Amino acid sequence: MLIDRAYAPVETLGPGTRIAVWTVGCSKRCEGCANPELWRNDPAKDIDDARLSEALIGMARQAGIQRITFTGGDPFEQPESLVRVLAAIRPHFKDILVYTGYTLDNLRAFADGSKRELQGMPHAAVPCDTPIHAPYDSEPLRTPCAHEPSRTSSDRERLSALYERESCCTPCEHESRDEPGANGRQQSDRIEDARVRAAVKEALDCVDALIDGPYVESLNDGACPLRGSSNQIVHVFSESLQGDYDVALKQPRRIQNVHFGDTFMSIGIHGRPTTTQPA
Numbered sequence: 001m002l003i004d005r006a007y008a009p010v011e012t013l014g015p016g017t018r019i020a021v022w023t024v025g026c027s028k029r030c031e032g033c034a035n036p037e038l039w040r041n042d043p044a045k046d047i048d049d050a051r052l053s054e055a056l057i058g059m060a061r062q063a064g065i066q067r068i069t070f071t072g073g074d075p076f077e078q079p080e081s082l083v084r085v086l087a088a089i090r091p092h093f094k095d096i097l098v099y100t101g102y103t104l105d106n107l108r109a110f111a112d113g114s115k116r117e118l119q120g121m122p123h124a125a126v127p128c129d130t131p132i133h134a135p136y137d138s139e140p141l142r143t144p145c146a147h148e149p150s151r152t153s154s155d156r157e158r159l160s161a162l163y164e165r166e167s168c169c170t171p172c173e174h175e176s177r178d179e180p181g182a183n184g185r186q187q188s189d190r191i192e193d194a195r196v197r198a199a200v201k202e203a204l205d206c207v208d209a210l211i212d213g214p215y216v217e218s219l220n221d222g223a224c225p226l227r228g229s230s231n232q233i234v235h236v237f238s239e240s241l242q243g244d245y246d247v248a249l250k251q252p253r254r255i256q257n258v259h260f261g262d263t264f265m266s267i268g269i270h271g272r273p274t275t276t277q278p279a
């Protein structure tokens with residue numbers, strides 16, 4: 001999985017004391033995103049899923065923490081890695097919260113096959129040709145046509161392979177071509193797509209709470225301590241945790257400033273820049 005860092009204790013990204021994991025890679029490019037440095041899929045940030053899971057379980061044991069938050073970046077841009085990590089750590093945590101720029105409806109529709117792709121944000125997006133765009137950059141997950149380069153099961157390699165081709169449209173511009181082996185590729189792509197859809201579904205099944213939707217700066221009213229803008233929804237799937245989230249949602253926003261490695265980190269849901277400037 002591509003991650004930038006994991007840190008504990010964190011008390012501003014969900015109820016109680018938590019571990020927080022910042023994943024790398026997000027194609028939505030919301031204007032005002034707090035972590036634009038995490039947009040680019042940086043292969044140097046790759047860590048083996050099993051190793052990451054062990055490290056998180058070790059952190060939890062050592063710190064006596066049973067709650068964890070995945071933010072980013074967008075963890076759902078790496079669904080296969082995400083589900084591997086979530087499934088491995090699930091028995092060790094009572095509260096798993098994931099932030100995503102996709103809406104829950106979109107994730108579910110993609111998972112059940114009624115939608116062909118995971119849509120990025122429909123509005124307020126910074127264009128994708130901003131300077132941060134790089135050769136290893138990602139794009140929204142979607143069902144590709146059968147003529148794209150063959151892909152591997154790894155999210156990282158898959159995104160890389162997708163980037164190598166120029167574009168692929170629906171209906172596919174190549175469909176009339178008589179390409180040897182096209183049927184075989186179609187079949188393997190269908191298997192691949194089914195795997196990605198299954199990963200999204202299984203990842204959703206692993207989480208206790210999901211905070212969904214893109215960040216829309218004009219809708220950042222500073223009111224909610226767990227979400228950045230009012231279009232985002234806090235979904236609590238585990239009934240036993242509803243009370244904890246209800247309490248957390250009534251708290252004011254809080255920022256936790258910590259020293260991490262050779263830098264300082266400001267953890268939490270921030271206000272709009274114009275409202276946080278000193279008078």
Ligand code: SF4
Pocket residue numbers: 026027028029030033034035036072073074100101102213214215
């Ligand atoms: S979805 Fe989240 S990480 Fe991605 S650009 Fe929007 S605010 Fe940033």
